[in-house]
Amino acid sequence: MTARFSALEILTLKCRIFDIEFKNPVFLASGTFEYGLIYRNVTNKAGAICTKGITARPRGGNPPPRIFETACGLINSVGLENPGVDVFCKETLPRMRSLKTRIFVNVAGFTVGEFVEIVGSIGPRVDGFELNVSCPNVDMGGVSFGRDPDVCAEVVARVRAVTELPLIVKLTANFCDPLVIARRCMEAGADGISLINTLHAMAFDLRKKEVLIQGGLSGPAIKPFALYCVHRLKELEVPIIGVGGIMSGADAYEFLLAGASAVEIGSAILRDPYSPLRIIKELKRYTG
């Protein structure tokens, strides 16, 4: 099942994952490129874009501060700001159709039903879905879906019933073993796994002696751990999208060596919106 590059494909970076073709294995991670419409020239050269997380209802997001730099990375607490699935389908999605890349909608549900509702509303108008199972599960006292293999499997199975498009599950690595969860997700009908999502993190305001920000840690600080998680899933022999602190072609290649079929670029974009183009170019040097 794991995507392999043929000789020609290595030169062009073209790859086939979940039986669809991507122009390269460098994807834009959810939440760091919005809907791909601001820097279209970058979006169009990437293998795929994972949209900002879409929820069933519109969300204003969290109060500021939402971003805080930490050593070799940052904590974000944007709080899934998005217009909700209805407005997304009516206003954003039509504008995304002119993008020359694969579109994966990142789906963020707070109940199992919401996952089904969002995927159902969007229907077959995109190339696939990435299920964000890191949200708190409202029906289960707010514990993240992603920590519970049974609930994850239920989400995947229920969504599988309403779509035939590729389903990627974006796993958290917070307080759980992604291998166990990934296995259950695949059994329930997922087509692949992307990992890792941001890690729980916080920072304090020393002057006020109170919490300054609580959110998700990303950036090069989490790369070695992300790499380990990807490698841990290698034995499943399923398509894996590696995410976590990739800053260069070398980093991306490392993830491919660890067992990933593709990678997602996230935090690097915040430092330089054109960095995916550089990473694609650098990756060619390794795989070529």
Added chain:
Amino acid sequence: MRSYRLKIVRRTTHTENIFGLDFKYSGITPWPGQFFQVRVDEGVELFLNRPISVASYKRGHLLLVVKIVGRGTRTLSMKKAGDYLTLFGPFGRRFRPAHRKSLIIAGGIGIAPLHFLAEYMARRNIDFDVLYGVRNKDEFIFRSDLKRMASRVTFVAERGYREKETVVTRIRRMDLNDFSVGYACGPREMLMALQELKLPITTYAFCEDFMGCGCGLCLGCAIMHGGVYRRICIDGPVLSLGDIDFEV
């Protein structure tokens, strides 16, 4: 937006913790309110770029004036003439000031973007006054420049002058009937106090925040404005002061 690798032509020291970096620049012309994302660390330890507003742009020179407030700005302060820096920009919505008698209201380092606005207005013969306050009277920058460009400049300080005054205490005593529009930049407390005064003129705030990307991608620099979250980086940084909700 473009990325630039720019050579520092000159580094100026304004006060103990305010310095200027002067670049030779022939890129996209910046507008008032716009800023650059400056890379402080070519390594990744100081991960994010720092949003620094344009303090001056003329004759192919771009001037950024920076106050040392943390590790990133301290690292920047160690750069010397001849060093190169990576910049991205210009970012921010282009702001076109009105052709009406204006009042610039600056607090502390808030003078930096407003100095650029002053340059812009002076070039277009827009009449304006400046009210500029700092903590300590030795913290003023651009003094002679402002005097040259503005019809009238009022300097106030909390320490150093016989009269202890802030921008807010002074503006309360000012007759604002002459003005049609105000441009304010400074500490959050100052902007909040100005908002509370409900000035009789249309007032715009030049906002700041920690930023991720600086270009609308990450939704990191949110500000509650007119009941919805807006992005300071692309909906601002210049926003109508009255519509900002500072309590959120």
